[in-house]
Amino acid sequence: MDIVPEITRQSITNLVKNDKREDGRALTEYRDISIETNVISKAEGSARVKLGGTQVMVGIKPQLGSPFPDTPDLGVLMTNCEMLPMADPTFEPGPPSDDSIELARVVDRGIRESELVELDKLCVEEGKHVWMLFIDLHIIDNCGNLFDACELAVMAALKSTKLPVATIVDEEVVLSEDETFDLPINNELALCTFVKIGDKMVIDPTLDEERVASARLNVGVTKDGHICSMQKGGKEPLTKDEILYCVNTAVVKVKELIENL
């Protein structure tokens, strides 16, 4: 079903060769971005991101739990992604696919490695009670580049997250009914995704561009320019120069992306 017509492959490749794209963008240009936060009142943090026709939603639910033994005073982040069958005719219902797991992990890696969530402030009682944040991504419309849309959504949702104040009374955790605190966040991060078409790297690929691309590179960069996560995907290799070009471009582009938050 998902076989790319040969002439589509040719026309997209030829366009990119001439620094053009099927929707008229430059090779380093993003589609329109819209971000809404607090879209789900039952979630402590939430966001909906539209990137062109791509649409993703994220909800953040905190739960009190036990810390990992090796980090008794740190809160826990868990990122999960559902590529819903509603989003794309080729997505199947059932347990998360490999693509879905990769997507969740790449999005998670940027947040985790940049240490932008101050996990030490999510400790209620060392070794016993910490906040665990469940970050659940819902892909509802896939028109390409889910990675960047998801990272933006998670970043926006984290920024909107409010947790109930927890105190220990008689060795029991008591949650305040009305007092909340903002999730402590000390940085911002965005993901820049490139695909290789012909011998050029293209940012924010559409679905057809993704389908004809030979390789993919995700670069996660913080507001202050630190590269926190990368992932190469796709069948074909990349050269060092291509990778460096992506990194250099990402550092600039991420600043633009973060302005949307």
Add this chain to the structure above:
Amino acid sequence: MMSEFIRKDGRKFDELRPIKIEAGVLERADGSAYLEVGGNKILVAVYGPRESYIRRLLEPNTGVIRCRYNMAPFSVDDRKRPGPDRRSSEISKITADALRPALMLENYPRSMIDIYIEVIEAEGGTRCAGITAASVALVDAGVPMKDIVVGCAAGKVNDEIVLDLSEYEDKEGQADVPIAMMPRTGEITLLQSDGNLTEEEFAKAIDLAMEGCLKVSELQKEALMKKYSTE
């Protein structure tokens, strides 16, 4: 006497929660709809009729539908584990049964229609809301139908029969009667009931639920007309 009764959220006994319906909200799906009723937020996508590779589900003389009702982990107060459970499997089945009588799929033998209902946020009455939204998405997809199925519930709260139970009323109430119907003929395609009702109360509840359905039905039509009417 009954009309004097005011509910916890300030509604009258026969008053629906505020509803918003939008048709054609997704790019990729063949048909889609978004519905808000009270605190519920429901998104539905329809794919098909399309070729199916699941042989055992196909019928030689007609098309078939498959329905998946799913709740987002963040749709409820305590995070729900992703994936199907017994409740969502049952709702998926009865939703397909509620919609099927309206579909005219003789022209699409051996094909399959997939209906994906995603509960983004739940606040009581998601199954009826899902059916109402799914019908709009089916029309948006161009699927031939005898009627646009619509769902609504009535129930018993504080010994009163009331329309369209909220989450609170559902939890605290004595009975819940969700129905779905084809508004043109008045035929009922879904009926469940849990809780305690007398014969009289049940008759009252079903009348009220049907009235509610007719009101929601008008909103379904408006949403569709709004999507496609010329300025």
Add this chain to the structure above:
Amino acid sequence: MIYVENKDLVIPGQILADEEYYSGRGTFKENGKICSSLMGLVSLRNKKLRVIPLKSKYVPKKGDVVIGKINDVRFSMWDVDINSPYSGILPAFEVFGREKKELNKVYDVGDVLFLRVVDVDEIKKAKLGLKGRGMGKFKGGIIVDIAPTKVPRLIGKKGSMINMIKDKTNCKIVVGQNGLVWVKGDEDMEQLTKNIIHLIEAEAHTSGLTNKIKNKLYLAIDGELPPEEVDEVEETEEEFVLEKPKLQNFKEELEQEEREAEEKKEKEDKPNIAEVIEELKRKNKNKKDNSLSYGDNSNNSFILNNK
């Protein structure tokens, strides 16, 4: 008694008329009433009610021309995706008669072809063929995807819409009745044409569309609106009724192209197509060559002639 007017927008289950009217496509009869089964526009002619759907999947019909994509190559046929709940097959004998050839050397997975529906079996599987002018594999260009129900609007009354686009953009356009459109021309014009086609799809049910599209085209290409003139393509009532696509003019164009190609070939002192095929067959049995794939009566001039 009738409750609607011609061209009204109706929805499934809506009562259109009482029994003295006839129930046509997109409608059904129940309890003495004629009702719509679709969301679409009412068409009323001689007491016969039909509803022309706004959206609907393509169901193959004998004689239709469609654009399809090769999805798989099998022992004696190709599996073809024709943008429908029902896939098509292109049997090898429709392409090379009784000769034995390696199928994937002729058409491979991912190739896009212009085809005719030769027959539809009881389970709606479409048997496809290439007999007819201009049939065969497309080379170059882009594919644009629209709702099959919007095809008549894209073509316009007597081809008015499609011809206007072709003239202004200098693109070649082939429309399949299954909602796929092939466009080939200058790279930028291809993209412009794609956008225009999508605009027509989105606004197919609005009035004054031909002029609106004309203005868009002139603005995009010349940077100014077309000169005021009495438009011979008037937005008539009739244009509103989404009819079966009229492909005659498009056939004529193909014929014209074919003639030109033949003349060109003669000039180039080429032997006739049968001889070319024979020669190619002798020469390279292994090499992929699309010229082998055409039916007896047609040739591939439509494709070769493209810039």
